[in-house]
Amino acid sequence: xxxxxxxxxxxxxxxxxxxxxxxxxxxxxxxxxxxxxxxxxxxxxxxxxxxxxxxxxxxxxxxxxxxxxxxxxxxxxxxxxxxxxxxxxxxxxxxxxxxxxxxxxxxxxxxxxxxxxxxxxxxxxxxxxxxxxxxxxxxxxxxxxxxxxxxxxxxxxxxxxxxxxxxxxxxxxxxxxxxxxxxxxxxxxxxxxxxxxxxxxxxxxxxxxxxxxxxxxxxxxxxxxxxxxxxxxxxxxxxxxxxxxx
Numbered sequence: 001x002x003x004x005x006x007x008x009x010x011x012x013x014x015x016x017x018x019x020x021x022x023x024x025x026x027x028x029x030x031x032x033x034x035x036x037x038x039x040x041x042x043x044x045x046x047x048x049x050x051x052x053x054x055x056x057x058x059x060x061x062x063x064x065x066x067x068x069x070x071x072x073x074x075x076x077x078x079x080x081x082x083x084x085x086x087x088x089x090x091x092x093x094x095x096x097x098x099x100x101x102x103x104x105x106x107x108x109x110x111x112x113x114x115x116x117x118x119x120x121x122x123x124x125x126x127x128x129x130x131x132x133x134x135x136x137x138x139x140x141x142x143x144x145x146x147x148x149x150x151x152x153x154x155x156x157x158x159x160x161x162x163x164x165x166x167x168x169x170x171x172x173x174x175x176x177x178x179x180x181x182x183x184x185x186x187x188x189x190x191x192x193x194x195x196x197x198x199x200x201x202x203x204x205x206x207x208x209x210x211x212x213x214x215x216x217x218x219x220x221x222x223x224x225x226x227x228x229x230x231x232x233x234x235x236x237x238x239x240x241x242x243x244x245x246x
Contacts, residue, residue: 032057034066034149034161036177043181044140046103048076052177055128058153063123065152066131067115074145074181077102078136079111084129086120102137122154142183148176 037051056063070076077100081089092112099106116131123129138145148162163172 033175034151034177036147036179039178040180040182041138043142043183044138046137048135048138050133050135050179052131052133052147052149053128054123054131054151056123056125057159058155058157059125061153061155061157062118062121062125063129063151064118064154065116065122065150067113067150067152068131068177069113069148070111071146072112074139074141074143075100075110076135076138076145077107077110078104079114080134080136081114082132082134084116084131086122087116087118087129087131089131090115090117104136107136138179138181142181145179145181146176147179 032055034055035053037053041048052066052068054063054066070079079091081091083089091114093109094112096108096110099108101107114133146164148160151159151161153159159174161174162176163169163174164176164178165172
């Protein structure tokens with residue numbers, strides 16, 4: 001029975017490990033950061049609606065301010081701000097030396113930053129707030145639009161969401177919201193390759209779950225056989241199993 005118990009422990013550990021590994025393979029981490037949604041749109045899109053989601057990460061203070069900076073490298077043209085109840089929005093602009101031609105005509109002024117300030121309680125602990133804007137047109141070249149942001153708490157603390165992931169720091173603590181401007185659609189070959197990679201990943205997860213199930217069934221069978229063998233031995237000897245010599 002000691003050997004059976006040891007095998008039981010090993011099999012249960014293998015089964016549990018397989019199940020946990022398969023679960024983590026598809027798990028998506030939840031981040032409590034200032035983010036922009038959607039985070040990817042086609043380059044050159046028009047009439048785009050963007051939402052900055054701001055969670056309160058503190059237990060002892062409300063979020064009372066958000067300032068979002070717009071990059072000068074890849075500018076959003078003709079930005080409008082949706083009024084949020086309980087908040088005031090201040091839009092700062094800059095005049096361009098050379099107007100930019102758009103579908104709606106020339107644009108000679110662009111937004112540099114927007115500051116939302118709470119006029120009442122702000123964002124309470126454990127809650128979040130969405131701040132919406134619309135852009136008449138986004139740049140036509142693929143790239144990333146980095147919205148460095150400052151989140152202000154009622155305690156006076158300012159969290160600077162300005163970091164950008166790189167090879168030295170792939171997972172920064174305070175990442176800036178980033179909008180990706182996607183290029184042309186992938187070719188059929190690229191799409192097939194991507195689908196193949198996803199299929200392989202899913203196959204690994206399914207195989208892990210199947211192995212875990214087989215391991216659990218094997219454990220049940222071994223326990224049943226062990227009990228039957230113990231019962232048969234007792235019937236032959238006529239004595240309890242624990243009184244027999246080893």
